[in-house]
Amino acid sequence: MTAPKSLQDTLFDTAVIAGVGLIGGSLALGLRQRGLARKIIGYDASFDALQEAEALGVVHEIKTKPGEWLRDADLVVLAVPVRVLIPLARELAPFLNPSALVTDVGSVKSSIASEMEGLGVRNFVAGHPMAGSERGGVSHARAALLENAVWVLAPTDQTPLTALSRVRTLVEELGAAPVVMPPDAHDSLVATVSHLPYLASLALTHMVARDERLSLLAAGGFRDLTRVASGDPRMSRDMVVENKAALRDALSRFRRQLERLEADLDDPEELLAAAQEGKRTRDSLPVVKRSLLPQKHDLVVAMPDQPNQIGLVTQALGAQHVNIKDIEVLAIREDGGALRLGLESEEAVTQAADILTREGFEVRSRR
Amino acid sequence: MTAPKSLQDTLFDTAVIAGVGLIGGSLALGLRQRGLARKIIGYDASFDALQEAEALGVVHEIKTKPGEWLRDADLVVLAVPVRVLIPLARELAPFLNPSALVTDVGSVKSSIASEMEGLGVRNFVAGHPMAGSERGGVSHARAALLENAVWVLAPTDQTPLTALSRVRTLVEELGAAPVVMPPDAHDSLVATVSHLPYLASLALTHMVARDERLSLLAAGGFRDLTRVASGDPRMSRDMVVENKAALRDALSRFRRQLERLEADLDDPEELLAAAQEGKRTRDSLPVVKRSLLPQKHDLVVAMPDQPNQIGLVTQALGAQHVNIKDIEVLAIREDGGALRLGLESEEAVTQAADILTREGFEVRSRR
Numbered sequence: 040m041t042a043p044k045s046l047q048d049t050l051f052d053t054a055v056i057a058g059v060g061l062i063g064g065s066l067a068l069g070l071r072q073r074g075l076a077r078k079i080i081g082y083d084a085s086f087d088a089l090q091e092a093e094a095l096g097v098v099h100e101i102k103t104k105p106g107e108w109l110r111d112a113d114l115v116v117l118a119v120p121v122r123v124l125i126p127l128a129r130e131l132a133p134f135l136n137p138s139a140l141v142t143d144v145g146s147v148k149s150s151i152a153s154e155m156e157g158l159g160v161r162n163f164v165a166g167h168p169m170a171g172s173e174r175g176g177v178s179h180a181r182a183a184l185l186e187n188a189v190w191v192l193a194p195t196d197q198t199p200l201t202a203l204s205r206v207r208t209l210v211e212e213l214g215a216a217p218v219v220m221p222p223d224a225h226d227s228l229v230a231t232v233s234h235l236p237y238l239a240s241l242a243l244t245h246m247v248a249r250d251e252r253l254s255l256l257a258a259g260g261f262r263d264l265t266r267v268a269s270g271d272p273r274m275s276r277d278m279v280v281e282n283k284a285a286l287r288d289a290l291s292r293f294r295r296q297l298e299r300l301e302a303d304l305d306d307p308e309e310l311l312a313a314a315q316e317g318k319r320t321r322d323s324l325p326v327v328k329r330s331l332l333p334q335k336h337d338l339v340v341a342m343p344d345q346p347n348q349i350g351l352v353t354q355a356l357g358a359q360h361v362n363i364k365d366i367e368v369l370a371i372r373e374d375g376g377a378l379r380l381g382l383e384s385e386e387a388v389t390q391a392a393d394i395l396t397r398e399g400f401e402v403r404s405r406r
Numbered sequence: 407m408t409a410p411k412s413l414q415d416t417l418f419d420t421a422v423i424a425g426v427g428l429i430g431g432s433l434a435l436g437l438r439q440r441g442l443a444r445k446i447i448g449y450d451a452s453f454d455a456l457q458e459a460e461a462l463g464v465v466h467e468i469k470t471k472p473g474e475w476l477r478d479a480d481l482v483v484l485a486v487p488v489r490v491l492i493p494l495a496r497e498l499a500p501f502l503n504p505s506a507l508v509t510d511v512g513s514v515k516s517s518i519a520s521e522m523e524g525l526g527v528r529n530f531v532a533g534h535p536m537a538g539s540e541r542g543g544v545s546h547a548r549a550a551l552l553e554n555a556v557w558v559l560a561p562t563d564q565t566p567l568t569a570l571s572r573v574r575t576l577v578e579e580l581g582a583a584p585v586v587m588p589p590d591a592h593d594s595l596v597a598t599v600s601h602l603p604y605l606a607s608l609a610l611t612h613m614v615a616r617d618e619r620l621s622l623l624a625a626g627g628f629r630d631l632t633r634v635a636s637g638d639p640r641m642s643r644d645m646v647v648e649n650k651a652a653l654r655d656a657l658s659r660f661r662r663q664l665e666r667l668e669a670d671l672d673d674p675e676e677l678l679a680a681a682q683e684g685k686r687t688r689d690s691l692p693v694v695k696r697s698l699l700p701q702k703h704d705l706v707v708a709m710p711d712q713p714n715q716i717g718l719v720t721q722a723l724g725a726q727h728v729n730i731k732d733i734e735v736l737a738i739r740e741d742g743g744a745l746r747l748g749l750e751s752e753e754a755v756t757q758a759a760d761i762l763t764r765e766g767f768e769v770r771s772r773r
Contacts, residue, residue, distance in 0.1 A: 232623050236631045242663035244684040263633045264603045268688045272681035283671040296609035304650040314639035317608040320615040321635045349730040353720035363716040
């Protein structure tokens with residue numbers, strides 16, 4: 040961890056991170072490592088978490104109760120699970136300096152945005168860094184978690200433009216990519232791309248729960264569709280419950296799409312058009328893994344049906360020090376037996392393509 | 407390709423493969439390589455396909471028109487796409503020897519089973535080898551395609567037990583795993599695990615087609631859920647249209663599950679129970695890739711957040727000649743940053759675990 044380069048470099052004098060878990064901790068580390076705040080105070084309901092954060096050097100000071108000390112903060116970030124976000128906002132609001140910039144990192148935005156307006160917190164900009172990790176808690180926090188993440192900022196009509204501009208600068212300084220949209224647009228989008236898929240996956244999973252034969256026949260496609268049902272049940276539940284209004288709307292749009300497709304079962308030409316359009320859309324989705332920014336440095340290698348092809352590919356690249364960041368066996372039809380490699384840069388893609396071509400492999404960049 | 411070991415080894419004297427595509431060709435190769443038929447005749451509407459099959463040594467003889475020559479066949483396999491299966495059955499039925507064993511490989515079973523009864527083809531057993539490949543056509547046919555595949559046999563009340571027994575033996579001799587169930591049970595199962603997931607995936611895909619911002623936010627989970635929408639549109643369409651009765655039933659059960667989950671949005675405790683039950687079910691699904699039999703030789707390696715971990719793992723195994731058959735970066739929560747390796751045998755899993763543990767990796771067998 041490097042110290043702030045100089046006081047002039049800091050965006051903020053005193054930053055308060057309320058909730059020192061994975062995201063709050065990562066944000067604190069980002070602020071420290073990039074010299075964006077002179078002092079970072081951790082606030083948490085859990086004294087253990089606070090002590091761990093202090094011991095790990097994530098925060099400079101810790102506080103267990105809200106109070107007058109909050110008046111000194113010029114940046115306050117609410118970084119608690121979405122279920123306890125509003126109670127936290129109510130607890131802190133009376134002590135906030137009216138000029139302090141306030142933001143949050145919850146996965147649902149309309150409710151907190153209107154709550155903050157009700158509480159009279161003027162310089163609030165709702166935020167949602169779309170990053171996460173399989174392992175929670177401050178001990179897994181790292182500044183890199185937020186780098187390259189899409190970070191939605193959700194101002195309302197009331198949000199001062201100066202506040203929006205300052206949060207946007209902060210997000211950029213943290214190495215993330217700000218995307219601005221109204222709170223209800225955000226909630227509707229995440230309902231569609233995240234919360235609805237979770238419910239659909241859960242519904243499909245429940246359909247096979249009562250018949251052993253189903254799981255015998257459940258092919259790769261079914262596993263793909265139900266993978267998200269394998270996530271943490273409590274976190275998933277809290278997310279969808281908090282966003283239930285937008286989710287109900289997404290559910291009715293989903294039902295209408297299903298009904299149209301069901302009707303098309305009697306109109307095979309129309310169904311073919313729908314299948315073709317679906318394939319076009321799916322094939323144009325950006326490939327994303329850890330962050331939500333398109334990952335463009337992909338190379339696809341055709342895999343002959345012979346033993347140890349994966350080993351030959353990775354060894355040829357390893358011998359030339361090409362770092363494989365991601366790897367996936369593509370089983371989708373038009374890719375044939377193929378391996379997708381996620382590499383660090385376009386140069387690495389070119390280098391890997393040369394190496395593998397010399398080894399006799401057929402390669403192409405991802406469409 | 408090895409010749410039949412001896413005439414005594416053959417199950418059949420003259421086998422007719424009607425439709426020499428990927429599955430028909432693979433079946434013909436399996437019959438030849440394992441010495442299960444003395445003579446194999448290819449029949450197809452496409453003369454080009456027939457010539458290719460003959461040139462590749464997949465069949466001994468080719469026929470372009472049904473006729474009296476069919477009377478000699480003691481095994482007839484209908485191996486055409488589901489859309490043209492019934493027309494083919496009608497075309498061949500008048501020429502079939504009443505004692506010939508007849509089966510098919512279509513993905514929907516009730517319609518062909520009742521059609522064959524109507525046509526008076528007594529020794530018919532509907533079949534569905536659950537195997538396929540990204541590349542169609544006889545040039546990609548190989549006997550191994552059907553090995554270890556789950557092969558559903560779907561007898562009706564009218565099917566002679568001797569016919570069922572002979573087809574079951576044939577399937578076992580081809581190296582596949584017969585699973586017997588009534589035609590409507592089969593159709594309902596594939597509707598649930600394959601055709602419904604396809605429609606749901608298509609519906610989700612269509613929801614993002616009209617909004618560019620959605621694809622920016624579409625995370626890994628969304629990609630997983632829409633992967634099957636990327637398959638061949640015409641084949642997918644034909645499959646779901648042919649099975650529309652069972653699919654409509656699966657759709658209503660899916661809607662009921664979704665409605666229950668939607669109602670549970672107002673009952674968070676109940677929704678948590680549903681989420682936990684879903685996770686249990688999903689986590690107990692067998693891991694399957696190419697074939698539909700559980701693939702048991704998996705090893706999961708925890709991946710520290712450091713460069714070139716994939717390369718280190720594959721190189722360590724390659725150096726000791728451990729053949730990696732499949733590889734997947736697991737992004738699901740409870741697996742952490744982890745790599746799943748599909749290996750050839752339990753011995754290979756033990757060997758790989760030893761090698762990687764010595765290299766400092768944390769490994770475990772797949773739950």
